[in-house]
Amino acid sequence: MYTTTTGLVLRDSVYKESSRILTVLTDSMGKITVNARGAKRKGSKLMGATQHLAYSEMTIFTEKGRHTLTEARPIELFEGLRDDLALYALGTYFSELLETFSNEDIPDPEILSLGLNCLYALSAGKTDPALVKAAFELRLMCISGFEPMLDGCVKCGKEPEVPAFSVQGGTLMCASCRVGDYEARLIGRGTLAAMRHISCSEPKKLLSFSVGESTARELGSVCESFLIAQLGQDFRSLDYYKQVRQI
Numbered sequence: 001m002y003t004t005t006t007g008l009v010l011r012d013s014v015y016k017e018s019s020r021i022l023t024v025l026t027d028s029m030g031k032i033t034v035n036a037r038g039a040k041r042k043g044s045k046l047m048g049a050t051q052h053l054a055y056s057e058m059t060i061f062t063e064k065g066r067h068t069l070t071e072a073r074p075i076e077l078f079e080g081l082r083d084d085l086a087l088y089a090l091g092t093y094f095s096e097l098l099e100t101f102s103n104e105d106i107p108d109p110e111i112l113s114l115g116l117n118c119l120y121a122l123s124a125g126k127t128d129p130a131l132v133k134a135a136f137e138l139r140l141m142c143i144s145g146f147e148p149m150l151d152g153c154v155k156c157g158k159e160p161e162v163p164a165f166s167v168q169g170g171t172l173m174c175a176s177c178r179v180g181d182y183e184a185r186l187i188g189r190g191t192l193a194a195m196r197h198i199s200c201s202e203p204k205k206l207l208s209f210s211v212g213e214s215t216a217r218e219l220g221s222v223c224e225s226f227l228i229a230q231l232g233q234d235f236r237s238l239d240y241y242k243q244v245r246q247i
């Protein structure tokens with residue numbers, strides 16, 4: 001059976017010299033593994049469209065549960081990422097997260113759309129990459145069932161005057177209510193406002209917020225810690241991004 005779909009290449013590995021095995025997040029088939037025969041061969045029409053982080057239209061032949069790529073045409077290659085080591089590393093971290101949070105053969109257009117929007121923003125270079133990273137991490141958690149409870153203090157129900165956020169519990173509380181719960185860290189009101197925006201905004205307005213330098217730093221740290229605490233795993237691509245960001 002042939003299917004035409006669009007998809008973002010999350011991972012590509014070389015297979016038998018001239019071919020590639022791709023992990024692709026597609027819009028209609030979910031996350032799939034595809035054999036791209038001959039895609040590594042010089043002059044192959046599949047080459048550009050099958051590289052890591054390419055978003056392409058693909059025709060896929062499926063037989064006995066195995067997918068083979070027969071045609072591919074690039075839609076967006078995110079060129080702005082490809083000549084910047086740190087941005088490409090951040091894009092790679094995004095693709096590792098997308099791979100972690102998506103399911104085999106189950107379409108999840110919201111996750112794909114979030115990934116594409118954030119890669120567009122990184123590639124266009126108009127938004128601070130640190131803010132794109134924080135927004136991507138927190139929003140991905142929200143749409144994957146890990147939405148933090150940010151409406152009010154989890155203990156007294158009021159709007160905290162001095163807010164604290166527990167990355168373990170995903171809960172908000174007042175500094176004065178966190179007795180015995182000192183894992184919850186104090187956060188600024190600007191950080192809380194940004195977290196609420198990222199959690200609740202319309203998808204198109206996700207990145208339409210601005211914060212000062214210290215709030216950006218705190219927001220970045222809280223969103224990353226929340227994701228790592230909830231998943232309980234480290235990401236090699238994140239470590240690599242942190243290394244190259246400093247170069």
Ligand SMILES: [Zn+2]
Pocket residue numbers: 153154155156157158160173174176177
């Ligand atoms: Zn309280």
